[in-house]
Amino acid sequence: MSIEIVPLAQTDIPGAVDCVQKAFANDPYFRWAFNDPSKFNIQRNAASLAAHFQYGINCDCPISVAKITRAANESKTTDDIRLPAGTVVGIAWWYSPQAHSMTQSWSVWAQDWLLSFRQLMNNIRFLGRGGLNVRRYWIWKQVQQTAHDVIWKDPRGYYFCNVVCVDSQARGMGVGKKLMEDVMDKADRENMPCYLESSKGYPNVGIYEKMGFELVKEIECVDGGDVCKLYCMIRNPEFKK
Numbered sequence: 001m002s003i004e005i006v007p008l009a010q011t012d013i014p015g016a017v018d019c020v021q022k023a024f025a026n027d028p029y030f031r032w033a034f035n036d037p038s039k040f041n042i043q044r045n046a047a048s049l050a051a052h053f054q055y056g057i058n059c060d061c062p063i064s065v066a067k068i069t070r071a072a073n074e075s076k077t078t079d080d081i082r083l084p085a086g087t088v089v090g091i092a093w094w095y096s097p098q099a100h101s102m103t104q105s106w107s108v109w110a111q112d113w114l115l116s117f118r119q120l121m122n123n124i125r126f127l128g129r130g131g132l133n134v135r136r137y138w139i140w141k142q143v144q145q146t147a148h149d150v151i152w153k154d155p156r157g158y159y160f161c162n163v164v165c166v167d168s169q170a171r172g173m174g175v176g177k178k179l180m181e182d183v184m185d186k187a188d189r190e191n192m193p194c195y196l197e198s199s200k201g202y203p204n205v206g207i208y209e210k211m212g213f214e215l216v217k218e219i220e221c222v223d224g225g226d227v228c229k230l231y232c233m234i235r236n237p238e239f240k241k
Ligand SMILES: CC(C)(COP(=O)(O)OP(=O)(O)OC[C@H]1O[C@@H](n2cnc3c(N)ncnc32)[C@H](O)[C@@H]1OP(=O)(O)O)[C@@H](O)C(=O)NCCC(=O)NCCS
Pocket: 023, 024, 027, 164, 165, 166, 167, 170, 171, 172, 173, 174, 175, 176, 177, 178, 197, 198, 199, 200, 203, 204, 206, 207, 208, 210, 211
């Protein structure tokens, strides 16, 4: 199976949505935030993810996708048949650093409003949030913000890995690392730190350690008896000779 890493294009959005939905189906945060499977509406969730990807493109966020390719002279392999050329098998979505002193640009402000408007339209179209436990969503936002206030010590901000995932059929083959490398290398050149959160301790913490991240804090989102743990990791810039 040959794979190319390319910037997310508009036409990749449906494939990227599908990849995220499959990769995060068993994610602890996802199961905590969508805690009633009988209410989960996969189409509503897809519409929300598509709106977020559109937002990411419009805001020039660094978003890469891994896609199956097959050169014309390459013979078909079993893997290629299972995953046709063009299939999105991985995504890495980052936010660029926001310095403390930086005020939000008017274009990002406008995109924030556009995203809220699209989500409102989705609420009307699908008659709700598709199973998202809104109280839990806000608990998560609050816990996350409190953690950032403590952990984010660099006033220049952090490259924030918002989403990274690889299709289960392509894991453990270096795709995740390749997807992350563009931004991690850029961060190294700029002497900037990177940050991510994972709700899966094993094996993700070990995987990200291999990419140069360090576990700096474990935080908990608590609602009633249900707890979702998040592993906060920072990668300090590496100097390459
Ligand atoms: C986490 C994830 C993105 C990693 O992507 P991946 O393509 O599987 O990872 P890679 O193959 O690039 O591996 C990177 C490193 O971790 C190691 N690694 C990969 N899987 C591992 C595992 N299960 N246990 C231990 N180490 C592992 C690799 O050997 C590699 O190390 P190396 O650089 O020393 O060779 C992917 O597994 C995934 O999508 N998981 C499910 C969704 C998810 O949890 N997303 C993250 C939410 S924060």
